[in-house]
């Protein structure tokens with residue numbers, strides 16, 4: 001089928017239960033290469049849990065995840081990172097004691113080659129030896145990655161570059177979110193998952209973030225976005241998926257989803273967490 | 283040989299005693315996600331208060347039990363109020379280190395008050411035994427069973443029917459939600475620490491009566507056994523802790539029946555390691571639960587390390603290098619040699635505990651592995667001493683990492699427990715594997731240090747040798763920290779979930795950290811073996827692990843220069859002030875507590 005060709009990520013019947021609660025309930029989803037799909041839904045709908053299932057931080061009770069035609073269900077997060085899946089975290093998980101530079105360099109970890117030869121069994125020992133000896137190839141690789149990091153940080157204007165040697169714990173909240181995104185970009189991801197990238201940001205910062213995501217999409221990156229700010233969702237998304245109580249209750253182009261009575265009811269039933277933010281963002 | 287029924291009864295009785303300790307640990311873990319390393323010390327205090335009551339005050343048994351319970355509860359309340367409450371909002375490593383420090387301070391205070399010699403603790407009960415089936419049972423067995431059941435009943439009623447008990451249950455289910463509903467967390471903590479301490483104290487007293495002997499080594503054993511039982515039952519699970527305790531008691535009792543007394547502890551710790559590896563959330567938890575520890579907050583105190591200019595480091599190194607040319611006394615050189623040996627151990631621990639965040643409490647076992655390997659290589663295989671020390675380092679890197687690897691999937695407090703247990707396993711194996719280690723006799727006549735065929739016997743040459751080895755190890759470690767491994771280790775420490783999401787394998791990098799750190803510790807142990815010329819299973823003990831930990835905190839976690847500075851300070855200052863040996867460990871414990879409370883980043887800052 002022609003569709004098989006362009007599908008990058010496909011979920012079938014993905015389910016995760018916590019005790020009596022079904023946090024993710026038989027979710028199906030197809031994400032084409034270069035597409036941006038937003039996942040919205042009231043608090044506790046299961047959006048973050050869905051991300052955890054796709055990135056290997058949690059394992060589904062049922063269902064499968066296919067990535068680029070391969071079954072990746074239940075693979076470890078390390079493996080999935082190596083496959084080119086990068087994510088950011090809703091609450092922001094930067095490495096507090098590492099500098100901005102080091103944080104973003106960790107993002108490039110899966111791309112280390114010279115210092116991490118793919119040799120079985122003694123590979124780790126070689127890595128230790130190379131880290132201590134640092135032959136020219138290793139130093140050149142490190143130097144190249146540092147330049148790349150600077151280029152990535154430059155995408156955030158003057159927000160991060162002047163603070164490149166500061167420890168992440170000393171950054172503002174918004175800057176820590178930016179570091180997370182920079183770290184994800186350093187992985188050179190094939191698939192990028194963003195969990196509420198603008199949470200806690202003011203309208204100016206939100207607008208900046210929105211144009212960055214738009215840029216990434218224009219560059220052809222495939223993106224799965226969780227976002228409460230509907231204005232941003234409407235502008236960026238090719239398609240929107242609405243979740244409520246673990247289930248997918250609507251799917252389609254932004255405007256159609258927005259006027260779907262089921263969606264309105266789900267939001268009203270939970271005390272519309274999206275609208276106020278939508279208005280403030282607008 | 284007694285019957286199986288006897289072993290079963292013995293197992294259940296001992297299990298009952300463990301349950302009193304483990305239930306307290308489970309209650310505390312439930313509400314504060316903390317493994318209280320001081321629980322065994324309270325048990326020790328309970329035993330000695332029992333001794334004072336019985337032997338000096340001649341109290342009747344019911345009164346003795348009440349006195350012990352009340353006094354121990356008071357100790358628990360003091361620990362909660364002054365040791366832990368001030369740390370509520372600090373980094374995750376702080377309360378862990380605090381309970382370790384408190385435990386050492388309490389043990390030392392008991393030791394200084396009552397002397398380390400064992401004492402008899404008579405049970406005040408008639409010495410008769412009743413026939414039950416094929417076995418016998420005495421009044422003390424019945425008393426222990428009775429106390430166990432009564433405490434379980436009281437605890438059940440308290441948790442189920444009192445308002446405070448409800449608050450405890452609410453807080454252990456979801457602390458944040460409970461706080462929002464107006465539960466006073468301080469009162470809950472108080473209640474839990476008071477109850478845990480009362481149970482622990484009574485347990486210590488009962489064990490003292492059961493064996494008619496108490497001594498200060500009881501503390502660590504009790505903490506370990508209680509934690510084993512609690513972890514087997516599932517951390518924070520109170521009924522699980524009771525079942526885990528009975529199971530542990532039975533496993534030990536049957537193990538002793540088959541293999542002999544000296545294997546008792548080995549079974550306990552093997553049970554722990556097996557459970558941690560196969561079912562880290564305990565026997566009764568569903569296999570895939572959320573991690574038992576909160577994921578937020580930083581592990582170590584964020585700080586900017588003090589930058590020491592290169593010339594100052596070079597100058598300091600030069601001064602120490604030329605020191606023997608000046609008329610310094612033998613005694614000064616001897617003290618500094620001890621500081622360099624401790625410095626190597628501290629380098630190892632600061633990498634493992636500070637840089638990658640695995641707070642190891644079994645580091646002395648690494649010294650032992652290095653020491654035995656080097657001694658045996660040089661004696662039985664006639665390997666030249668310089669090479670045998672390197673052999674000790676390599677063996678320690680390999681064996682130490684392999685032994686500790688079951689703990690790699692654990693986090694925070696569990697790592698400390700697992701490394702403590704692994705340390706105990708190493709010393710038990712050394713004690714029991716007589717054909718290789720010569721068991722309790724130890725190894726004597728170990729050849730002196732030598733290099734390229736020249737014996738290093740003069741203090742000056744030993745001084746230079748150990749200083750040079752330490753400097754080389756420090757330079758290598760400094761280089762490691764500036765490589766991609768340095769940042770990978772620190773990333774894993776700061777947030778292992780995010781690190782995994784970016785492709786960092788925890789097994790791989792924790793192994794590399796332990797391989798590098800194990801080498802340094804093994805070399806230190808190897809040198810020590812040739813300096814002492816005699817070693818046995820007690821030469822390298824938990825006190826050294828704690829001393830190294832204090833050094834590492836003092837210098838700043840992960841800080842290479844700090845580890846060396848800390849070693850010189852903690853070895854040198856007690857000599858300068860001529861502090862008697864028996865007070866030193868007490869002082870290390872107090873220093874640890876003060877640092878955790880007032881300067882968690884240490885002298886030179888965490889890295």
Ligand SMILES: Nc1ncnc2c1ncn2[C@@H]1O[C@H](COP(=O)(O)OP(=O)(O)OP(=O)(O)O)[C@@H](O)[C@H]1O
Nearest residue numbers: 018023041042043044045046047048049050090572
């Ligand atoms: N590890 C866990 N253990 C138990 N329950 C969990 C766990 N993780 C999530 N849940 C529950 O699963 C449900 C879905 O949570 P999730 O975080 O996925 O929601 P969300 O859609 O991301 O919400 P938000 O918009 O608030 O971020 C919630 O009811 C949550 O309490």
Ligand SMILES: [Mg+2]
Nearest residue numbers: 047048049090
């Ligand atoms: Mg979420």
